[in-house]
Amino acid sequence: MHLTRFCAYIYGQRSPVTTRFFENIFDLTKAGMLFNSFEFFLFLPAVFLLYWFLFSKTVGSQNILMLVAGYFFYGWWSYQFLGLLILSTVLDYLYGFGVASPHRKKAKLFLVLSVINNLGILGVFKYYNFFAKEFQRGFELLGFHTNPVFLDIILPIGISFYTFHGMSYVFDIYRGKQRPVSNYVDYGVFVAFFPLLVAGPIERAGHLLPQVQKLRVFDYKQAVEGCRLVLWGLFKKVVIADSLAGIVDSIFNNYEHQNASALIVGAVAFSFQIYGDFSGYSDIALGVAKLFGFEVLSNFRFPYFSRDIAEFWRRWHISLSSWFRDYLYIPLGGSKQGLAKAVRNTFIIFLVSGFWHGAGLNFIAWGAIHAIGFMPLLLLKRNRNHTSGIVAHDRSLPTGKELTQMLGTFVFVTVAWVFFRADGVTQALAYLARIITDGIDHPKQFLHVPTGISALLYIVPLVFLDWQLRRNERSLHFKYFNLLAFIMVNLILFKMVTSKTESFIYFQF
Amino acid sequence: MRRFLKKMSLRLVIFSSPFLLFVFMYVYRDVHCDFGINRSYSVKYWFNAFGDFATKKLEHSDRKDYNTFIFGSSRSVYNFGCYIKERIFGNDAGTITFHYANWSETIGGIHHKLLYLRKRGFRLKNVIIFIDTDLTFKGNGEITDVDHYLLTGKSKVESIAMRFSGFNRLNWKNKIKILAGQQPEDRLRIPHPSDPVSNDFAHYCSGFSYDDLIAETNRKNKLRADTDTADPRKGGGEYMPEAQISAAEHSYLIQIKEMLDQTNYAVIINPLYHQKKFHPRDLALLTGVFGSRLLDLSGVNDLTKDHRLYPDKSHFHPALAKRLIDSIANNGILSVR
Numbered sequence: 001m002h003l004t005r006f007c008a009y010i011y012g013q014r015s016p017v018t019t020r021f022f023e024n025i026f027d028l029t030k031a032g033m034l035f036n037s038f039e040f041f042l043f044l045p046a047v048f049l050l051y052w053f054l055f056s057k058t059v060g061s062q063n064i065l066m067l068v069a070g071y072f073f074y075g076w077w078s079y080q081f082l083g084l085l086i087l088s089t090v091l092d093y094l095y096g097f098g099v100a101s102p103h104r105k106k107a108k109l110f111l112v113l114s115v116i117n118n119l120g121i122l123g124v125f126k127y128y129n130f131f132a133k134e135f136q137r138g139f140e141l142l143g144f145h146t147n148p149v150f151l152d153i154i155l156p157i158g159i160s161f162y163t164f165h166g167m168s169y170v171f172d173i174y175r176g177k178q179r180p181v182s183n184y185v186d187y188g189v190f191v192a193f194f195p196l197l198v199a200g201p202i203e204r205a206g207h208l209l210p211q212v213q214k215l216r217v218f219d220y221k222q223a224v225e226g227c228r229l230v231l232w233g234l235f236k237k238v239v240i241a242d243s244l245a246g247i248v249d250s251i252f253n254n255y256e257h258q259n260a261s262a263l264i265v266g267a268v269a270f271s272f273q274i275y276g277d278f279s280g281y282s283d284i285a286l287g288v289a290k291l292f293g294f295e296v297l298s299n300f301r302f303p304y305f306s307r308d309i310a311e312f313w314r315r316w317h318i319s320l321s322s323w324f325r326d327y328l329y330i331p332l333g334g335s336k337q338g339l340a341k342a343v344r345n346t347f348i349i350f351l352v353s354g355f356w357h358g359a360g361l362n363f364i365a366w367g368a369i370h371a372i373g374f375m376p377l378l379l380l381k382r383n384r385n386h387t388s389g390i391v392a393h394d395r396s397l398p399t400g401k402e403l404t405q406m407l408g409t410f411v412f413v414t415v416a417w418v419f420f421r422a423d424g425v426t427q428a429l430a431y432l433a434r435i436i437t438d439g440i441d442h443p444k445q446f447l448h449v450p451t452g453i454s455a456l457l458y459i460v461p462l463v464f465l466d467w468q469l470r471r472n473e474r475s476l477h478f479k480y481f482n483l484l485a486f487i488m489v490n491l492i493l494f495k496m497v498t499s500k501t502e503s504f505i506y507f508q509f
Numbered sequence: 510m511r512r513f514l515k516k517m518s519l520r521l522v523i524f525s526s527p528f529l530l531f532v533f534m535y536v537y538r539d540v541h542c543d544f545g546i547n548r549s550y551s552v553k554y555w556f557n558a559f560g561d562f563a564t565k566k567l568e569h570s571d572r573k574d575y576n577t578f579i580f581g582s583s584r585s586v587y588n589f590g591c592y593i594k595e596r597i598f599g600n601d602a603g604t605i606t607f608h609y610a611n612w613s614e615t616i617g618g619i620h621h622k623l624l625y626l627r628k629r630g631f632r633l634k635n636v637i638i639f640i641d642t643d644l645t646f647k648g649n650g651e652i653t654d655v656d657h658y659l660l661t662g663k664s665k666v667e668s669i670a671m672r673f674s675g676f677n678r679l680n681w682k683n684k685i686k687i688l689a690g691q692q693p694e695d696r697l698r699i700p701h702p703s704d705p706v707s708n709d710f711a712h713y714c715s716g717f718s719y720d721d722l723i724a725e726t727n728r729k730n731k732l733r734a735d736t737d738t739a740d741p742r743k744g745g746g747e748y749m750p751e752a753q754i755s756a757a758e759h760s761y762l763i764q765i766k767e768m769l770d771q772t773n774y775a776v777i778i779n780p781l782y783h784q785k786k787f788h789p790r791d792l793a794l795l796t797g798v799f800g801s802r803l804l805d806l807s808g809v810n811d812l813t814k815d816h817r818l819y820p821d822k823s824h825f826h827p828a829l830a831k832r833l834i835d836s837i838a839n840n841g842i843l844s845v846r
Contacts, residue, residue, distance in 0.1 A: 052510055218510045227517060489524040 033076045035284045036238050036496065045072065047194075048291055052218055059215040063185045066212075066292070070192030074158070077198075083158040084121065089191045091117050092166035092366035096180035098188070099173045107174060115172040118163040125156055130359030158198030160356060164323060165191050169205040171327050178205045186212050195288040199281050201299040208296065217294030226290030228481065233283030235488040238495045240458045241276030244269045247452045252421060254432050260439035261450035263431060269455040270421045271414045272462060276305065278317070297322075302470045304413075304463070305391050307405035309373040310383040312413060320356070324349045339379070345370045346378055358419070362428055366419040373412050390470045519542055538588035542679040557763040558663040564625070564659040575607035580622065581639030582614045584779055588639065592719055596838040598635060611657070616640070617650035620761040621660045623768050635843065636774040638765075642749055642787050642807055686718040719831045725821075726827050740816045745784030746809040762798045775842045777793070778805045780812035780833060782819040804842050812836060 033039045047069045055061040075082040091114070098110030132148040139146045169190070172178035181187040189212045196203055250259055251266030282299035289296045296335070297319045306312035313321050329349045335342035347368075354367020377383040390396040391406065398406065415432065422428035439446070468478065522529075557651055567575075577598070579588060590606030598604045609622055619638060626633065754762070776799045778787065785810045786792065795803055806812055811832075818829040825833070837843065 218513075220510075220513050223513050224517075347512045483522075490528050491520070493525055493528040 011082075031374075033073055035281060035288075036234060038253050039076065043069075044288065044291075051292060056218070059213065060185070062216060063183075066194070067185050067188045067192060070189065070194040070197055073194040074192065074197055077157055084125075084156055084159075084190060085162060088118065088121055088163060088166055089188055090184075092169055093169055093181070093184055093187045096173050099170050100180045108225070109172045111170055115167065118167050120400075122159060122163055124151070125159055127355075127359045134361075158467070161202055162191050162197065164202045164320075165196075165205075168202070168323065168327065169209075174207050176292075176403075178209070181209060181213075181478060183213075193289070195285040195292075195294075195296070196296060198286070199278075200317075201285065201297045202281055202323050203296055203319070204323075207419075211294050219293065222290050222293065226287040228485070229283045229287030229290065231485055231488055231492075233280040233285075233287060234492050236276040236280030236283065236462065238487070239491045240345045240462050241273045241280060242456055242495065244273035244276065244457050246271050247455045248421070250450055252431070255427070255434065258435075258451065259442060259445050260435045261445050261448070262452055263435045263438075264448050265452040265455055267414050267418050267421075267431075269452060269459070271304070271410070271417050272455070272459045274417065274420070275300075276462060302390060302466050304410055305406055305466070305470060307386050307391060307402060307413065308377055308382070308407050308409055309370060310377050311386040313370070313374075314387070314407055316475075320353065324353055328352065335378070342378060343375065346374055350374065358422065362419045362422055362425050365425050365428070366416050369416040371420065373416075393471060515737050528723060531584065559807065561609075563611070564622075564657070566672055567607070567609075567625075567629070567631075568659065571642050572632070576632045576634035577604050577606040577607050577636070578622075578631075578633065579606065579608045579610060579637050579639070579726050580614065580619045581610040581637075581779070582641055582644050583610070584638045584781070584825055585610045585830075586639060587825055587827040588637075588834060589719070589830070591833050592831065593637065596834050597637075597678075597843050597845075601845060604635065605702065610639075611653075613644055613647075613653065615648055615650055615653065616645050616647075616758050616761045616765075618650040618657055618660075619645075620650070620765055621657060623765060625660050627768060633769065633772040633774075636769055636772050637837070637843070638774070638776045639779050643783070646753040646755070646758050646791070650761050652730055666685060683720045719827060723826070723828045723831070741783060742782070742816055745813070746786070748786050749788045749791070752788040754791045754794050759794055759798075762795070766798050774802060775837065776803045777833075777837060778803070778807045780806040780808075780829070782813070782822045784809050786812045801840065804837065806833065806836060806839055 033043060045064070051062065055065040074085055095110045095114040095117070099107050099114065101107045103111070129150050132150055136146050136148050167189070169178065173180055176423070179188075180503035186209065190203070190205060190209050193208070193212075194201070226326055248266055248270045251262055252270070255263060255266070279300040284318055286296055286298070297320050299317060301315040301318065303312050306315050329345050332345045332348065333341045334345060350367040351364055352367070352372035354363045354365070354370075357363045357366070374383065377385075391402050418431050419425065421427040422431055465484075471477075532580055559800075569809075577590075577594070579585060579590060579593065581588070585608070586609075594600060612619055623633075645681050666825055672724075776795070778795075784807070786805070787795065792805070814828065818826040820826055
């Protein structure tokens with residue numbers, strides 16, 4: 001709203017209409033500065049030009065600008081919660097020195113304090129109401145009526161991401177992989193680097209901090225690649241995911257009145273909506289980071305071309321999976337301490353991963369389903385079958401076996417997504433049950449064109465383009481990119497002016 | 510760096526050229542092309558969703574098409590002409606209503622609209638002006654360009670710029686559809702096909718029922734009937750903290766009164782959510798100009814007592830609009846002519 005007034009002022013007329021014009025444009029301020037918002041289209045070039053023209057001489061000046069930009073970016077959503085971000089950053093920065101102590105007891109104490117601090121923030125803001133509600137429900141089942149206090153607070157965006165940044169920093173110091181950073185600005189940029197601040201990818205101190213501490217020099221190729229990634233990400237978000245959102249919402253919100261074929265379309269469409277949404281966000285984040293001379297971790301590597309669930313998790317939300325692997329699964333013993341512990345640890349990380357995504361039983365169920373899907377691979381020791389290379393790397397098309405494997409994995413993942421998208425476990429089960437019962441009762445429906453079939457208009461081009469791009473996992477170099485860019489730019493612009501801008505799904509996590 | 514900026518800017522312009530060309534053609538057509546293709550088209554959309562759409566409609570109407578005009582802000586969207594005609598003007602067949610309101614209407618906007626109607630030769634048989642304690646006298650009575658560009662006589666270039674600046678994502682597709690003579694999407698329609706813009710009442714009033722509209726709105730808005738009974742409002746019955754009517758606005762009021770001397774008219778102070786009354790100085794000025802033509806329904810009263818009839822703390826629920834029209838009718842401030 002501040003920018004609204006400011007722009008109305010510089011526009012030269014302080015009339016209500018002028019103000020309203022800017023309010024129309026900036027109507028997303030409540031949702032934060034989304035990558036697909038008008039505010040961000042002003043913010044990004046402004047920071048870019050300042051960065052490379054005025055602040056490019058020293059690493060210190062570059063970092064000060066990036067830190068201010070990060071705080072401004074976050075404060076645009078909520079300046080009150082900016083305080084929480086800064087507090088969390090300052091505490092982890094200070095704990096870092098304690099954790100680096102040569103005395104292990106002291107180091108462990110500070111490590112524990114840091115974990116309590118970060119999980120405490122998460123616990124209060126993200127999970128408190130969930131636990132209070134579930135305890136209340138549990139006691140009521142036992143016949144006791146309780147009246148717990150519920151907190152009337154909203155979830156600070158990006159809280160799950162920046163707390164994980166902080167924890168990875170102190171964990172790495174404790175494990176001797178990272179030295180504490182003496183300069184607060186450097187550490188502040190690591191936590192509040194605006195392309196990653198609210199929805200990742202979750203960076204590692206050992207990967208990003210060395211880049212923060214080194215002078216960035218403008219690289220033409222890197223910047224062009226960044227622009228391409230931004231465009232590709234916007235296309236996936238604005239054109240694909242937002243278009244699918246309408247179809248998905250209309251089916252999920254009235255699932256009781258939909259037939260089986262429409263429910264299948266709804267589930268499949270959601271699989272691509274969440275992929276377009278989150279991978280689109282990640283691509284924009286990667287692209288924007290490149291514009292400022294940073295290389296950040298990949299988050300997606302064509303997950304729907306996975307041949308089993310284990311490969312899927314090496315390709316979906318990679319930064320989170322690897323975070324849990326390195327800081328939870330391996331410290332718990334990983335798969336090195338016998339099969340029983342491997343099974344236990346696998347369940348733990350999938351359940352925790354589900355719970356990380358949301359304070360709801362449906363998210364835990366989603367994690368559990370993936371753990372169950374992972375089990376046969378673990379027990380048969382086939383969970384590392386597809387660790388290198390993408391499917392059909394040296395061919396145009398997959399083999400019949402590969403196609404079957406990919407389709408099987410996709411169906412499994414899609415069933416699990418129903419739990420993720422539904423309002424609760426009960427709704428998810430009812431949704432899936434209706435697919436079966438209605439499908440059996442009315443098999444002829446599958447001979448007709450199902451409701452929501454227009455989703456294919458968005459799914460088919462996405463799958464086709466992903467298939468073409470799959471060999472160069474982080475690069476968008478191919479022959480007809482300019483033609484594709486021409487089409488994408490116009491589709492994005494038309495979609496942005498004709499549709500309500502949707503928030504990114506992963507902002508809520 | 511400079512090479513990068515140059516190349517990227519050039520590509521962006523080239524790549525987006527079809528879009529930019531479309532925008533230019535659309536805006537030009539929206540502002541300047543004949544409304545004729547929609548002349549027989551029943552306009553039944555929010556007046557405030559289309560900028561100066563209402564004036565555009567009048568531009569292509571005959572001066573005998575309408576003789577009863579309703580002015581006000583978006584709060585008057587549910588003050589349906591059908592019901593006004595039925596309750597206040599005794600279903601007089603010669604009364605043809607035009608809802609000439611506007612989003613955040615100021616007294617300057619109302620003044621300009623009356624001037625326009627007079628210039629066009631419309632007969633002002635009946636006029637109801639709804640004014641708001643918090644909107645009508647903001648901005649020193651300025652007429653707002655974006656919503657009134659056809660009235661302010663802006664140049665073509667300025668009009669296009671104004672129209673462009675009034676873009677609203679929500680309306681884009683519907684505007685295109687209307688300009689192409691097609692049916693817009695439902696979401697922009699008011700809940701009842703009664704028409705606050707052009708009011709082709711011979712067509713619509715027969716099927717109109719406030720009760721249906723109220724029931725439909727309750728269903729859609731899930732009126733907070735049971736759960737939200739505590740009134741959160743404070744300061745009801747107080748006066749606005751500051752006087753608002755400037756000398757220029759006072760002058761507009763006097764000119765409006767002069768233009769309406771031969772008209773059956775009333776000026777209604779809306780019963781707003783905040784339950785505040787005009788500052789005593791403003792109230793005295795308004796009474797001084799309009800005398801017994803002024804009906805003050807603001808403050809704490811039967812109309813404003815139920816806070817749940819303000820779905821967004823600003824606009825009225827249709828049930829409140831209906832009661833408002835009943836109050837005007839019961840007061841007898843307007844005669845049947």
